[in-house]
Amino acid sequence: MIAQRTLLASAVVSALASLSHVALAQTASTAPDADNTATTTLPAVVVTATPFGNDENSQILAPATVLRGDELRNKLGNSLGDTLSHELGVSASAFGAGASRPIIRGMEGPRVKILQNGMSILDASSLSNDHAVGGEASTARQVEILRGPASLLYGSGAIGGVVNIVNDRIPTQLVDKPTGEAEVRYGTVDRTKNTSLSINGAAGDIGLHIDGNLRDADDYKIPGHADANDSNSASGRLPNSFARTNSLGVGASYIQSWGHIGASVGVNDDRYGIPTEERSYITLKQTRIDLDGLIKEPFGGAFESLRFKIGNTDYKHTEHEEDGTPATDFKNDAIESRWELTHKPIAGWRGTFGIQTENSKFSALAADGSGPETVPVTKSDSIAGFLVEERDFGPFKLTGGARIESVKRKPQDDALVDRDFTLGSYSLGGLWTFTPGYALGLTGSVAQRAPAIEELYSNGPHESTATFDIGDNNLRKETSHNIELSLQKTAGLIRWKANIYENRVKNYIYGRTTGTVDEDGIADPGGEFTERFWSQGDATIRGAEAEISYNLDGPGLSLRGFTDTSRGRLDNMGNLPLQPVTRVGGEIGYRQGPWRSGLSVVHADSQDNLARFETFATPSYTQVDANLSYTQKASSSMPITWFAILKNLTNDDIRLSTSVLSDVAPLPGRNLIVGVRTNF
Structure with missing residues (x-):
């Protein structure tokens, strides 16, 4: 059997290397809390994007948050940024309803990597806030947020x-019978109007999957005027x-006791408006093909598993003028591969x-073939x-990580200079469980990022x-x-965590x-474009x-409170642009039998710590949300849940300091969402 696995692993490596160019795990137990009161230990949630598949409470190098189940469904928005915007340390870029990307600890764009099943999305959302993320949370089993040093394992830029x-x-x-959610x-x-579906099935040794989502949203209501300075x-x-x-996504894999090998195809087709005076809109199409394989004990007894992933993306979006005329075509053809060997314990x-590789061909060109190139091929x-x-040393756990990476940028325009970068990143962290259920952690890291193409x-x-x-070639x-x-x-029904951090970035790009210019870049006081230079500074x-919770996943009463704050400054040059504000929030929930309810309040301070070139100070706001659901046992295998969600109950005028459009595009007003879902 070992020989068969070795031959299979060797065949897979040799065959697939040429294609790349270079559980929810639950435990329940009754244990005493710190006050010696018997409490139920809540289920552990596996974080799939960590090397060891640890639960969300035992991460050192990657402090983790996981949204899943009813919590994820209640927080779903029209974009990934909107869905995650109230999580600890996370805000959103909010460029209208169609495009909103997560901002983590004041870091945005290419410094936050978006993955799907552990592989890069490979879209154009990191380039600019108006570009939508090419991934869909409505059909996800869970969404994982990794903050901190270990994210460098997925790219030096993260x-x-x-x-x-x-x-x-x-x-x-x-699976023994088809399972899924609608x-x-x-x-x-x-x-x-939103409809989503996810189904898993099997035919013999072949696992099958299909998921899809349809969303159609009109212009949204706002409490006051669009422009905060213009009545x-x-x-x-x-x-x-x-x-x-x-x-739409479909996938299949061949599953045996030695592991699995499978493939999937996913297609995204989006169209969304940009809420500015120009009234432009974007049409987006993306086709993605993925291969994924896992072989257990591939080379005998030394290794636990060999895993490989290969993803190929054909991405294009076009920015249209108000009358439908195409203005700029953004294209990205990319392939990424990732090969991992997990060894058995050594000492x-x-x-x-x-090894991870990525090869791409990116461009942003005038749709009619004339005029300046926004980004050359x-x-x-x-x-x-x-x-x-x-490694565990009794109550002390030590984790270390390192990454070395070579990045080459090669523009096809001979007038532009090729750039090569060698990046070295590493991290070291320790977690000391000084008494059962309590731990103190310290991490340090150095991470390097190559300038992006744009x-x-x-x-x-x-x-x-x-x-x-x-841009700047230098x-x-x-x-x-x-x-x-x-x-x-x-451990216990009451859980909490607190983090403090400092991040010093040399040669930070912003x-x-x-002033304003015309479409050819010539200075013009009445020009429709604002000139933006990519610059650097330390x-x-x-x-x-900080976050504290009580009985988040159990029946009866549940409570959660959180606060987060960050401040980014350019050394000797004032504040960083688009920085998040200090927030304080609380949630109360109640679950009993088929009923589930919740109420949340988040207060955000005003933002007047502006960069030198920013002009609009966002006012403070308080957002109140509520939800209520009832699960009807239609049959033993297919419960039906009826739900109502109320967002921005007080109809507050909410403008995010992390949004480029904060002065002209507030978030939606009061929104009542009603629906039904079923699991089978």
Whole structure:
């Protein structure tokens, strides 16, 4: 049997290497809490995007939050950023309803990596806030947020963190009968009609999966005027804030006792408006093909598993003028591979090491073939090796990780300079369980990021953001030095955690805006584009987070409170742009029999710590949300849940400091969402 596995592993490696260019785990027990009161230990949730599949409360290098089940469904928005915006340390870019990306600890864009089943989305959302994320949370089993140093395992650029959408598109387990989830919902604020479906099945040794989502939302209602400084601006509904999304994914895998090998295909088709005076809109199409394989004990007794993943993405979106004329075509053809070997314990150390490659061809060109190139056709190649090791020393757990990466940028324009970067990143962390259920953690890391293609080579108009972007061929790599201290209680009905961190970034890259220009980049006081230069400076981001909860997953009363704050500054040059504000929030819930209810309140301070070129200080706001659901036992295998969710109950005028459009595009007003879902 070992010989068969070895031959199979060798065949898979040799066959697939040429294609790449270079559980919810639950335990329940009754244990005494710190006050010697018997309490139920709540279920542990496996974080799939960590090397050892640890639960969310035992992470050192990757402090984790996992949204799943009813909690995820109640927080679902029209975008990934909206869905995650009230999680600890997470805010959103909020560029209308169609495009909103997570911002983690004040870090945005390419510093936050978006994954799907552990692989990069490979869209264009990291380029600009108006670009939608090419992944869908409505069909996900869970969404994982990794904040902190270990996110470097998925890319040296992931200084801020990682978000992983887990949809089980490639099955890893066989099911006895078809299982899945279906949901239909309607929202009043934008007349949203949303239908989602996810089904798992099996045919012999073949696991099967299909998922899909249809969303159609009109322009959404706002409490006051669109422009905070203009009482004559639009009111009632925010013009051009519509969003339409279609997605479909199918997958299959061959599953045996030795592991699995499978493939999937996913398609996204989006159309959404940009709520600015230009009234532009974006059409987006993405096709993604993934291969995934796991072989247990591939080379005999030394290794636990060999895992490989290969993803290929064909991405395109077009930015249209109000009358439908195509303005700019963004394209990204990319392939990524990831190869991991997990070895069995050696002198008490458990570890995973591997290689990751990525090859892409990216461009943002005028749709009619004339005018300046927003981003010229550029090829990028990267290859990285990574290692993470973990060992327990009694009550002390030590984890270390390292990554070395080579990145090459090659524009096809001979007038532009090729750039090569060698990146070295590493992290070291310890977790001391000084008494059962309580732990103190300390981590430190150094992470480096190569300038993105648009930061190096942009030189043209960007219709949807109304900016004329100018890159700098001479930008240097970013180097982040991060240290974090955490204290947490992970057992019992009452749990809490607190983190403080400091991140010093050398050569931090940011967009600096100046005056207005015309479509050719010529200075014009009445020009429709704001000139934006990609610039560098040393920066420091400091912050703190705290969260306490009571009985979050159990019946009866549940409580949660949280607060987070961060402040980013460019050394000797003022504040970083688009920084999140200090927030304080609380939730109360009650579960009894078929009924489930909840109420949440989040207060955000005003933001007047502006960058030198920012002009709008966002006011404070308080957002109140509520939910109520009833689960009807229609049959033993197919319960039906009827639900109602009320967002922004007080109809507050909410403007996010992390949004480029904060002065002209508030968030939606009061929204009643009603729907029904079933699990089978």
